Amino acid sequence: xxxxxxxxxxxxxxxxxxxxxxxxxxxxxxxxxxxxxxxxxxxxxxxxxxxxxxxxxxxxxxxxxxxxxxxxxxxxxxxxxxxxxxxxxxxxxxxxxxxxxxxxxxxxxxxxxxxxxxxxxxxxxxxxxxxxxxxxxxxxxxxxxxxxxxxxxxxxxxxxxxxxxxxxxxxxxxxxxxxxxxxxxxxxxxxxxxxxxxxxxxxxxxxxxxxxxxxxxxxxxxxxxxxxxxxxxxxxxxxxxxxxxxxxxxxxxxxxxxxxxxxxxxxxxxxxxxxxxxxxxxxxxxxxxxxxxxxxxxxxxxxxxxxxxxxxxxxxxxxxxxxxxxxxxxxxxxxxxxxxxxxxxxxxxxxxxxxxxxxxxxxxxxxxxxxxxxxxxxxxxxxxxxxxxxxxxxxxxxxxxxxxxxxxxxxxxxxxxxxxxxxxxxxxxxxxxxxxxxxxxxxxxxxxxxxxxxxxxxxxxxx
Ligand SMILES: [Zn+2]
Numbered sequence: 001x002x003x004x005x006x007x008x009x010x011x012x013x014x015x016x017x018x019x020x021x022x023x024x025x026x027x028x029x030x031x032x033x034x035x036x037x038x039x040x041x042x043x044x045x046x047x048x049x050x051x052x053x054x055x056x057x058x059x060x061x062x063x064x065x066x067x068x069x070x071x072x073x074x075x076x077x078x079x080x081x082x083x084x085x086x087x088x089x090x091x092x093x094x095x096x097x098x099x100x101x102x103x104x105x106x107x108x109x110x111x112x113x114x115x116x117x118x119x120x121x122x123x124x125x126x127x128x129x130x131x132x133x134x135x136x137x138x139x140x141x142x143x144x145x146x147x148x149x150x151x152x153x154x155x156x157x158x159x160x161x162x163x164x165x166x167x168x169x170x171x172x173x174x175x176x177x178x179x180x181x182x183x184x185x186x187x188x189x190x191x192x193x194x195x196x197x198x199x200x201x202x203x204x205x206x207x208x209x210x211x212x213x214x215x216x217x218x219x220x221x222x223x224x225x226x227x228x229x230x231x232x233x234x235x236x237x238x239x240x241x242x243x244x245x246x247x248x249x250x251x252x253x254x255x256x257x258x259x260x261x262x263x264x265x266x267x268x269x270x271x272x273x274x275x276x277x278x279x280x281x282x283x284x285x286x287x288x289x290x291x292x293x294x295x296x297x298x299x300x301x302x303x304x305x306x307x308x309x310x311x312x313x314x315x316x317x318x319x320x321x322x323x324x325x326x327x328x329x330x331x332x333x334x335x336x337x338x339x340x341x342x343x344x345x346x347x348x349x350x351x352x353x354x355x356x357x358x359x360x361x362x363x364x365x366x367x368x369x370x371x372x373x374x375x376x377x378x379x380x381x382x383x384x385x386x387x388x389x390x391x392x393x394x395x396x397x398x399x400x401x402x403x404x405x406x407x408x409x410x411x412x413x414x415x416x417x418x419x420x421x422x423x424x425x426x427x428x429x430x431x432x433x434x435x436x437x438x439x440x441x442x443x444x445x446x447x448x449x450x451x452x453x454x455x456x457x458x459x460x461x462x463x
Contacts, residue, residue: 043077051452088370103382144200284365
């Protein structure tokens, strides 16, 4: 004990001097903000954030503010940059990335894209890291994989997504076709060498007609085993409880798509949820898949100010497709979800599932599935996803956590990303309105920061 005292004194002295030096040397200070740090902790008022070399140097209530640049955040709210955890890169990649940043999305997880090769992803990351493009941090999975005749070939055989029934794989698509089990090691090692954070495995038979064969349990098991052998995680895309069970049986590391059938919260599924908790298996929300079907019946939604950010061709594509989409989704939603009308409040019972999952201990992660269906647009749809979680009764602090720290935990990058804590990368959004009063206030974006730098937002010039 005698020897410890000088050591302790030394540590205290070091910490005190370090704080002083750090504060005076910071590149940027954002003062007097209400901090909602993404960890689920209560908001802290009158805080100052010090940023140095793109990271958070210090957080405190210092009166002595020395920084190259100071932003007065009085009356404003600071939350971590958002993490979009279910995204599919389109042809027009750089435009989507700009739009994500506009809406405060500072990290994006591409969960498969038939338009984007591993080399293209590596190049985008290089451009992002050298500040050559406006873009969130990029993470991505392996290519889609399928066996002849099974999903995901059906879903991505056409640009319009589901309901095509066409199971032919396009020549130029980046979809890995496994013809025998011997192909599996190559599929995994190519993904690993290609820089993928995880394998993406679609275990699905539809979800809507026409129903096709799922990849068999045997193949699911083999892919998971091989990925784990090569030290890669496997994230499964599922949409019913049969597929959830198949994934758990094989030992997948997460579900990047949720279940959309109305009966999945039956007592018979409690065992599956318990297993997810026991094995720390996260689930990404993807509720915008359902909400997109509500859009044709609520035309006022796409007249909102936020939608003015999108370019004309993005909107005309949606408008032209709307009659076909409306006709196909109406019977499907009414049949699968038992909807009476297309008032958004009809979705409350389905959204309540996510609050229950979270309360039971499942790591719930927000993701909107941009690129899967019409109306799910880069950036804005993630905010809508958060609003849907609020409809299900989740508290704003918890919802913010789902779209920040939980996502970083799922990808095991939480040492650097996902919350506003000392030492982490300074990805943050300054908001004009309090998101704890209503989660839709995450749209009241004042400034977006990535690596401590202000990001350009899109000026709305038209209309
Ligand atoms: Zn998807």
